[in-house]
Amino acid sequence: MEIGISTFLEASPDGPLGPGLSHAQRIRNAVEEIVTADQAGLDVYAIGEHHRPDYAGSAPAVILAAAAAKTSRIRLSSAVTVLSSDDPVRVYQSFSTLDAISDGRAEIMAGRGSFIESFPLFGYSLDDYDELFEEKLELLLRIRESEKVEWPGGHRAAIPNLGVYPRAVQQPLPVWIGTGGSPESAVRAGVLGLPVVFAIIGGMPERFAPLVELYKRAAAKAGHDVSKLPIATHSHGFIADTKAEAENLLYPHWQHQSTVIGRERGWSGTFDRNAFDAANSLRGALYAGDPEYVAEKIILLRKNLGVTRFLIHMDASSISHKDTLKAIELLGTKVAPIVRKEI
Template sequence: MEIGICSFADLGTHPITGESVSAQQRLKDLLEEIELADQLGLDVFAIGEHHRPDYAVSSPTTVLAAAAVKTKRIKLSSGVTVLSSEDPVRVYQQFATVDLLSDGRAEILAGRGSFIESFPLFGYNLKDYDALYAEKLEMLVRINEEEKIRWEGKLTQTIPNRGVYPRAAQERLPIWVAVGGTPESVVRAAEYGLPMTLAIIGGQPAQFKPYAQLYRDRYVQAGHDPAKLQLAVNSHTYIAENSQQALDEFFPPYADVMTRIGKERGWPGLSRSQYDASAGKQGALLVGSPQQVIDKILYEHELFGHTRYLAQMSIGALPHKLAMKSIELLGTKVAPVVKKALQSVPNPQ
């Protein structure tokens, strides 16, 4: 299993200390986090795209390009690229540039995004939400496979046999499809034969098992080699030396974010009892001591047989020093044990 980090480069004010961080400082902190993950031997670092005041990154490739020259081996991915409001030509060109700078370590994690601010910002109509994504994903896959492309667009431009440059260092950029829980997205990823990332940020992981099985079934039915199937799980994660410390340190910024976003979407606020329950053995949160996080990753592997785990740690105004310590524990105490435990465990086909 590959183990890595996902970050949205959150901004905010800590609800207890009142400390906040500027976008400029947050980006500097983010690069330190990526460098640390690389030094610890973690496998991948993914950066999300947002167009809101509470996140510092609107252009993941800009940050990934900076990280490319500061790191040696870690894979550099978006997490996600909001493909519905992007131009697939520019997406490929930008990630190809990161790939060249990093000697072949760039990846794209494409999704529709759970926020909609980019649609009016770039002149797209929300009624085309799914159609835009479907057409642009097909276009991006074609560009990735063919140096010159003929493309008759409906919601995208028409391209009359023109080349898209520069080409990536890798023969093909890895394009992962992000799924939040819609069967249509699962089927789309499977039929293209693309690796899939399943975001589990609420409820119980066992509830998502049918999506993993649907993906496997449709992947094989579409004629793809099951030995090449890749499935990732992305969850909110925080690690400290002991369980109580982890729960207490992570709760204030996490609850602040979840309550604020919940109000935007008509959800109730997050209580401490709900938070503690979600951090339990069968909940979606991976918050606790290194051993507790190890146990939950292995438990989820029994459910999904996934080949990659992404820990989303720096949520809200979590202090940078705590995020760095959590990354350190992931790299030194969690990842080696998980990988050793899974060496002899076959992935389900």
């Protein structure tokens, strides 16, 4: 059971929760977080790609590479790389370079992206949303399998049997599929025999059990050994010495972010303290509490979904860097040992 951190490097401007955080400072903080996570014994740190003023992680591979030289064991991943609006050649080159710096600890988590800012930024149409991802994922997998690539072209120009360098230390370079719960994405990952990450940010995690089974059936039907396929989930949370402290630190950020994103996406519902407490109940999708409570929730997740990796999304600009570093230490030195001993 692997346990780690995921983040979008939130750097919200000055607002109702207090002074903002510059992109530069948030990026420097991230490098320190990765070093702390490595020292605490965590397994993975993952940065999501975004192109918005409230997030600083538009180039995850660069930030991860800065931390790679300062760490020794923690795996370094995107969460996700918005492959639809990127060039698979450059994605592979960036992460194979990260793989070299880290001596074989790089991973790519590929996804279509839950935010759409990168599409107009790089000149792609949302009308091609699904087609872009399918085509570029196919090309990325070809690149990681073969030094020389023959590509007929499509949304991306043709490649006439040319080499892509440098080659990754790991063979093959790990590629995960990130999904918010689409059955089609679960089936695609299963058919391709790729590890899958389910983003569970609401409701009850146990409701994802049918998607996990769908993924496994698709993988087995395609001839893959299901027992060797990693399954991960990603959920929001925070850890402190007491459950009340963790909840009080996280709630203002959760309420503000849920309201802002909910307004953008037309979500219904009220994001008040009652909703927060319901989400943070034992069967809910929020993981805020003391080490024992968070460990209990992860163990329940393992029993219900059979996950082999859990990523807790700890990323709140309203919470101090000092408190975040402490939460990372608690996750590695307190939560992870409880979970591993239990399972």
